[in-house]
Amino acid sequence: MAALFDAPLPPLESVPDLHGLGLSAADLFDWIDTQLTSRVLDVHSRELQAMGESFYTIGSAGHEGNAAIAAALKPTDMAFLHYRSGAFFIQRQKQLPGSTPIYDMLLSFAASADDPISHGRHKVLGSKNLFVPPQTSTIASHLPKAAGMAHSIGLTKRLSVTGEVPSDSVVVCSLGDASANHSTAQGAINATCWAAYQNVPMPIIFVCEDNGIGISTKTPHGWIEAGFRQRPGLHYIACDGRNVLDIYRAAQEAERIARKRRQPVFLHMKCVRLYGHAGSDAEMTYLSKEQIAHNELHDPLRTSLALLEAYEIADRETMRGYLDALFARVRAVGREAIKRPKLADAAAVMASITPERPAKPLPPSLNPAQRAALFSHEKHNLGKPQTLNKLLNWALLDLMAQYPNTVMMGEDIGKKGGVYGVTSRLIQQFGPNRVINTLLDEQSILGMAIGCAHNGLLPIPEIQFLAYVHNAEDQIRGEAATLSFFSSGQFTNPMVIRIAGLAYQRGFGGHFHNDNSFAVFRDLPGVILVCPSNGESAAKLLREAVRLADEQKRVVIFLEPIALYNQKDLCEPGDGKWSFAYPAPEERIAFGEVSSFTMDEARIADITIVTYGNGYYLSRQAEEVLRGDGIHVKVVDLHWLHPLPMDALITSIGDSRRVLIVDECRETGSVSEELWTRLQEQDFAGKLGRLCADDSFIPLAKAAYHVLPAKEAIVSAARAMVKGAIG
Structure with a gap:
């Protein structure tokens, strides 16, 4: 830094x-x-890295002008920051008396368990008190939830729900010029503009810190301005990122538009990147000496020193001494920070994945008169057995009334009522502020949900088909699933994500509407995956899913088997055995509880079939056939597919010595693999069998049934397992 x-x-x-x-x-x-x-913290981080004491060196050198943006905003304006926002974060910390920004940053660099936000789990910028949720480093993945948070501010006001931030707040979201090209950024900004164009309040400032390069890939000159200056619904403001006064001018204007007019702003801050991308990056391999020298010549600290001299606040010699003293102070604090304890064991590491939260009473259900009014359009159906989609719809009616802070968002969920009628008439009952028709973008749907959850709402987003979730899986994997972990449980984004999926749709859709793989959810620590098999279990499980989200702040995936939505019968047309009465509002299937069917509970089953979803439906068909053979079968419905309900399952299997796992998902990467392993680990001494789908995508029409388990295959597998044991 002597060159300054x-x-x-x-x-x-x-x-x-x-x-x-x-x-x-x-x-x-x-x-x-x-x-x-x-800047001194950036330099000292590299010094500590050379000593083996710092573990993350993407710094803010060249971007320090964002301190002026923090100064232009209120400390209650939620900030979703990218990793070059160190100066912004330090300036915001100064706005909270008693903060210790240098110490806190160094604890983070050193991966100390005393780090106030992550407790040593990652180097992140974050603070609950300062409304800065920690971000992952996935490119632009924070933009959809920032947009969702901006949308939620007006939403909470319209719904008379007390949010986490004041009703006049704005959202700030920083990103780099290279990140602006990512589909996630483009989608989030497009969704923001789409809403603002329709006069939906979207008080957000996207701060693009444009240093002209993404690691080693240059951004074409003028590209960012050309791409964002004329976007409909978006105000474009540019500033010189080398000059804190020009940045402050622009940030004040951006803040005025966002706060007073409740409209989105794209604040284009042109700056330079110094010291390379990260500590391990040798920029001389892709930049010439002249280019590196040019960037150093435009170091924003040089302009800041010039401002101090111009206003006769301090000359360079004074500041040289000031900088030397600052280095000494930072290094002294660093010596203490690296001594602080680290995470001691696996239990400490995992403590924030699903921290246990105190139980609380459920919100009161509606009284009989209120429920009669809520269900008045269904009075001809009440009391009659119904299908899965109908009972899910009724459960949503009850839950939306019971939990006033719930909001739904998804494609076609409004007047259309969803593709399968599950959200039918919800918008008529609760209005467009609670049942929100979105644009066709799964990233934006989930981002809206995460942002709303940040602001005290309880989202129930819908993804129209399981295959579509892969467009946006990082919003679940990288954002929703990790927030509690990286914030030591201080931030959460509770929600119930409804996804229509699985296979067995007759003659419809092919792979894109018959996706029988959900392995993407099953390796996410802390995320709950639940799957009903009929309307009765669906209503009970959905109530428990909402309780888990509301009380325990969990992210719950609620996977609904499309092929069973309208299924009324089990074995014969007209038998009505797959239509069920609507459970009373207080009835739930508890987290970790399984259900089972057997004709004789007192008798040990000759074989126990363990399954879920469509597999449970098919296994119940198979049970009737096997009963005719004199084979006594118990069929267990798992319900909870992640984490698996092993304690309840072992109890349900009891003394049965034969277990057949029926899994409608692919042989590779399916629940059956984990079930088999866990049963073996728990010393199940009986005979195990497994029937799965083939390792194939799902083709169209009747060809689909060539690669999926069928009733006949379940019957054959069960007969083979009990061969010779019965009469």
């Missing part, structure tokens, strides 16, 4: 009146102190 003081300082194009900007000399010096502190 050795070369001539850059000339200033203008020296505006500080009072005209509403500033004092002390304000300007405070921001420059923040810039210097951020």
Whole structure:
């Protein structure tokens, strides 16, 4: 950093009146102190890395002007920050008396268990008190939830729900110029503009810190401005990222538009990147000496020093001494930070994945008169057995009334009532602010849900088909699933994600509407995956899923078998055995509880079939055939597919010595693999069998049944397992 003081300082194009900007000399010096502190921390992080004491060196060098953006905003404006926002975060910490930004940052660098936000799990910028949720480093993955958070501010006001932030808040979301090209960023900004174009309040400032390069890939000159200046619904403001006063001017204007007009702003901050992408990045391999020298010449700290001299606040020699003292202070704090304890064991690491939260009473259900009014359009159906889609619809009616902070969002869920009628008439009952028709973008749907959850709402987003979730799986995997882990349980985004899926649709859809693989959800720590098999279990399980989200702040995937939505019969047309009465509102299937069917509970089953979803339906058909053979069968419906309900399952199997696992998913990567392993680990001494789908995508029409388990195959497998044991 000695070069700051050795070369001539850059000339200033203008020296505006500080009072005209509403500033004092002390304000300007405070921001420059923040810039210097951020830079010294970047340098010291590399020093600590060389000592084996720091583990993350993507720094903010060249981007320190974002301190002025923090100064232009309120500390209650939620900030979704990318990893070059160190100066922003330090400046915001200064707005909270008693904060210790240098110590906190160094604890994070050192992966200390004392780090206030992640407790040593990752180097992240975050603070619950400062409304800064920690972000992953996945490119642009935080933009959809930032947009969702912006949408939620007006939503909570319209719904008279108390949010986590004041009703006049704005959202700030920073990103790099390279990240702006990512489909996630483009989708989130498009969704923001789409809403704002329709006069939906979207008070958000996207701060694009444009340093002209993404690791080693250059951004074409003028590309960002050309791509965002003329976007409908979006205000474009540019500023010189080298000059904190110009940044503050632009940030004030952006803040005014977002806060007063409740409209989105794209704040284009042109800056440079210094020190390479990260500590391990040798930028001389892809940049010339002249390019590196040019960036150093445009170091924003040089302009800041020039401002101090222009306003006669401090000369360079004074600041040289100031910087030396700052280095000494940071290094002294660093020596203490690296001594602080690290995470001691696996239990400490995993403590924040699903922290146990106190139980609380369920919200009261509607009284009989209120429920009669809510269900008045169904009075001719009440009391009669119904199908899965109908009972799910009724459960949603009850839950939306019971939990006033629930909101739904998804494609076609409004007046159309969803593809399969599951959300029918919900919009008529609860209005478009609680049943939100979205644009056709799964990333934006899930991002909206995550953002709404950040603001105290309880989202129930819908993904129209399981195959479509892969367009947006990082919103679940990288964002929703990790938030509690990386914030030590301080931030959560509880929600119930409804997904229509699985196979067995007759003559419809092919792979894109008959996706029989959900392995993507089963390796996510803390995420709950649940699958009903009929309307009765669906209603009970959905109530428990909402309880888990509301009380325990869990992310729950609710996987609904499409082929069973309208199924009324089990074995014969007209038998009505797959139509069920609507369970009373207080009835639930508890987390980790299984259900089972047998004709004689007192008798040990000759074989127990363990299954779920369509497999349970087919196994119940098979049970009737096997009963005719004199084979006594118990069929267990797992319900909970992640984590597996092993304790309840072992109890349900009891003394049965034969277990056939029927899994409608593919042989490779299916629930059956885990079930087999866990049963063996728990010393199940009987005979195990497994029947799965083939390792194939699902083709169209009747060809689908060539690669899926069928009733006949279940009967054959069960007969083979009990061969010779019965009469």
